[in-house]
Amino acid sequence: MHKMVKKHIKIGTYKEEDVLFLLKDLSDTxxxxxxxxxxxxxxxxTHYxxxxxxxxxxxxEYVELFWKMVMEYKQKVALCIGVVxxxxxxxxxxQAxxxxxxRAGTPVGxxxxxxxxxxxxxxxxxxxVSIIRDRGIDENALNYIMSEHSEGKIQFVDGWTGKGAxxxxxTKACKEFEDKYGRKLDDTLAVIADPGYCTTFFGTREDFLIPSACLNSTVSGLVSRTVLNEKYIGKNDFHGAKFYRELISADVSNEYIDVITAEFASIFTKADEISTKRRNEEIDTGFYGMxxxxxxxxxxGINNTHYIKPGVGETTRVLLRRVPWKILLRDASSPFVQHILMLAREKGVEIVEYPNLQYLCCGLIKSVKEIDK
Known part of the structure; x- marks a missing residue:
């Protein structure tokens, strides 16, 4: 019998009626x-x-730009949420x-x-719950959810797609889960924006700025990225994360949620129309971004596609937490890339015009050889 792990924990600044985190608290590590x-x-x-x-x-000035984008595109974000x-x-x-x-999926969920x-x-x-590229999803968390909701139909949610990794x-994790536990899961990912053509459940396929991609933990309940390090995570533990209490004065997570929520009533009809129409369409998922x-x-001349991060959300992340080499832009005048231009200027990163992009922009990560020159 699969040994059941402990319950969800209170971590971060979101209300428990909004979300329950199935994570191990590593705040003191x-x-x-x-x-x-x-x-x-x-x-x-070493794995990221x-x-x-x-x-x-x-x-x-960047935080002010974030709020300007939130106010300008709150209805668009609300409509995309509504459609999904x-x-x-x-x-x-x-039963959903x-x-x-x-963490990017949390505000969307x-x-x-x-x-x-x-x-x-x-x-x-x-x-x-945590999913980690090349390491799969937190199976302890999935087993916990299934024990709580035996008749439930799981719907996975994320922020946006890039390459589709x-x-x-x-998909791979759901197949492994079924092989191991005999439970079939729907691997369709619901996202706000799917510029990579990776899923059938999306608000839009336009590569636009989802404001929650602009900031790190301060728009994600002050919860860190998830961690899977066997020094701290035992085989019956959930994957881990930290609660950045020290950033509480900068936290805008609940405020952001409330601003978008306030728009929902005005887009109900339109969201219903778009999603009904979409249900009767053949939706192509050709992973064209790849x-x-x-x-x-x-x-x-890049030797690994892991160093290429396409789309507004992914490019922003490269600038916020990796070592950027170049930023490719299809259209520097787009309102959705102004925060990227600001970050690139601040960090002295080269901007390259690249008109034949399917996405609005793309972040390229510096290789270590370049860093150490």
Whole structure:
């Protein structure tokens, strides 16, 4: 019999009625390393999930730009959430169990839960669990959810797609889970934006700025990225994360959720129309972003596609927590890349015009050889 792990924990600043985290609290463990050291280790074979980057705290002008983008695009974000939420509810109804992939998925899962509660007066369970590229999903967390909701239909949720690495990781993890435990899971990933053509459950396929991609933990309940390091995580533990209490004065997580939630009532009808229409369409999931990535790899002589991060969300992450080499832009005048230009200027990163991008932009990570020159 599978040994059951302990219950969810209270971690971070979100309310428990919004999300339950199935994570081990590693707040008192020293896991951070400088960006350069971490990059060296990752590129020489240490897995990225074994340590954490030092959380970059942006200047005031960047936070102001974040709020400007939130206010400008709150209705667009709300509509994309609504379209995805309608698709989930039409397909799985009251049996849906929302499972966000920590951490970018967490605010999205909360918003989907809030939308369904407002629209259908149904409060769906919502958990946040860890999935890690090349290491799979937290099976202890999935087993816990299944023991709590034996009739539930799990719906995985994330923020956006880039190349589709996490979509592929999820499909593989669900297959392994079924082989091991005999439980079939739906591996469809619900996202706000799917510019990589990786899923059938999306709000839009436009590569646009999802404001929660702009910041790190301060828009994700002050929870760190997830950690899987066997020094701290036993075989019956959930994957780990830290609660950055020291950043509480900069936390905008709940405020962001409330701003988007306030828009839902005005987009109910439109969200319903779009999702109903989409249900009757053949939706192509050709992972076209990957072809784009391969041509970038050839053009710039990059030896590993892990160093290529396409799309607004992924490019932002490269600037916030990796060592960027170049930023490729299809259109520097797009409102969705202004924060990227600001970060690139601040960090002295070269911007390259690259018109034949399927995405609005793409972040290239510096190879260690370049760093150490």
């Amino acid at each position: 020293k896991l951070e390393d400088s960006t350069i050291n971490r990059e060296r280790k990752i590129q020489s074979g 999930s074994e340590s954490l980057p030092i959380e970059y705290q942006p200047p005031q 939420a309608e698709q989930i509810y039409q397909l799985k109804g009251k 169990v929302l499972v966000s992939l920590a 909360i918003l989907i839960k809030r939308y369904i509660k407002l629209r259908y007066e149904v409060s769906l369970p919502h958990y946040s 996490i979509s592929l990781e999820l 072809m784009n990535v391969e041509s970038i790899q050839a053009d710039f």
